[in-house]
Amino acid sequence: MRAETQNLVSEIENSLLLLQQRMDWDTAAHRLEEFNAMVEDPNLWDDPDKAQKLMRDRQALVDAMETYQTIRQDVDDNVELIEMGEMEDDNEVVAEAETALKRLARKAAAKELEALLNGEADGNDTFLEINSGAGGTESCDWASMLARMYVRWAEKKGYKVELQSQTAGEEAGIKSAAYKISGHNAYGWLKSESGVHRLVRISPYDSAARRHTSFSSVWVYPVVDDNIEIEVNPADIRIDTYRSSGAGGQHVNTTDSAVRITHHPTGIVVTSSEKSQHQNRDIAMKALKSRLYQLELEKRNAEINAAHEAKGDAGWGNQIRSYVLQPYQMVKDLRTNVETSDTQGVLDGDLDKFMAATLALNVSGKSRAEAQGED
Numbered sequence: 001m002r003a004e005t006q007n008l009v010s011e012i013e014n015s016l017l018l019l020q021q022r023m024d025w026d027t028a029a030h031r032l033e034e035f036n037a038m039v040e041d042p043n044l045w046d047d048p049d050k051a052q053k054l055m056r057d058r059q060a061l062v063d064a065m066e067t068y069q070t071i072r073q074d075v076d077d078n079v080e081l082i083e084m085g086e087m088e089d090d091n092e093v094v095a096e097a098e099t100a101l102k103r104l105a106r107k108a109a110a111k112e113l114e115a116l117l118n119g120e121a122d123g124n125d126t127f128l129e130i131n132s133g134a135g136g137t138e139s140c141d142w143a144s145m146l147a148r149m150y151v152r153w154a155e156k157k158g159y160k161v162e163l164q165s166q167t168a169g170e171e172a173g174i175k176s177a178a179y180k181i182s183g184h185n186a187y188g189w190l191k192s193e194s195g196v197h198r199l200v201r202i203s204p205y206d207s208a209a210r211r212h213t214s215f216s217s218v219w220v221y222p223v224v225d226d227n228i229e230i231e232v233n234p235a236d237i238r239i240d241t242y243r244s245s246g247a248g249g250q251h252v253n254t255t256d257s258a259v260r261i262t263h264h265p266t267g268i269v270v271t272s273s274e275k276s277q278h279q280n281r282d283i284a285m286k287a288l289k290s291r292l293y294q295l296e297l298e299k300r301n302a303e304i305n306a307a308h309e310a311k312g313d314a315g316w317g318n319q320i321r322s323y324v325l326q327p328y329q330m331v332k333d334l335r336t337n338v339e340t341s342d343t344q345g346v347l348d349g350d351l352d353k354f355m356a357a358t359l360a361l362n363v364s365g366k367s368r369a370e371a372q373g374e375d
Helices: 003-023 025-039 048-087 091-116 137-157 186-193 277-300 302-311 343-347 352-364
Strands: 126-132 160-168 174-182 195-202 211-222 237-242 258-263 268-272 319-324 330-333
Touching: 003 025, 003 048, 003 091, 025 048, 048 091, 091 352, 126 137, 126 186, 126 277, 137 160, 137 174, 137 186, 137 195, 137 211, 137 343, 160 268, 174 186, 186 211, 186 352, 211 277, 237 277, 258 277, 268 277, 319 343, 330 343, 330 352
Parallel strands: 195 319
Antiparallel strands: 126 174, 126 211, 160 174, 195 211, 237 258, 258 268, 319 330
């Protein structure tokens, strides 16, 4: 077997080892038997929330076991084909099996990354907030570009995207926007995007066509499940209603329906501007509980906590990623050193390589950017 093929098999074996560890393979069969016994309980659906969680957990285990077993068997089969082909000097069989191993390596690497999304809230839906920073109109425009980038990314993943609130810039772009993004592992993928994002380009608002640097901050926190109890003392919050506006023209919504909730102990402010004031109160309260839950997660996770503390103001010295459009084309993540010259692809939502590298970095404690972030 060629050295290149042996290295490929080793990569797959390493990914399979991680999958084994993440699902605790030695106890997986026993846990599946326990799940099956609980599913057969005639009283299971007396508590629908508990039943749904049980079914999700069971299916996740089934999927993990089947994925591991399928890849394991396919690797063994193709290695055997290569050995037989080499013995019989059948280069066509060897080539087909090597091609199959390359596909398996990509599949195993993707499943390995999914397995890393096993944090307490990684599987949850997520809230994503974008705020313009230093740079005035330039930063407001940059914030709108970031909003478009994340919406494109989420749509490519098949996630549901809901705009919760938005404040327009004075001349262009947006001062801020808040989204709810729903889908499996939405928070797990997006959590690495929290931080300051820096843009360098020739300003379309500068008649002298000078190069400008702009900053906007991104903040990501999980939507808490209804079964996670977060206590909010009514004395700690202030609820304000205010007049919200729609897209403009005859469709402007001029009712006092928007809701803003301020949490005094933490300084957290959340808003919602749907048509119904009752709906806005519910949305804003859920957002507040999610923010408070995120604070608790940070206390338990020193790395995540340090990353958010280091985020600071949206300006020089705090950026996690640079997007350079002039004088050359490059997007570079400053935590993992993953970079690409395909700036338009990134702005169109091609973010997986950056997220994957940061995810692997946070789990392993060292950069695996070159292994997982390069095309």
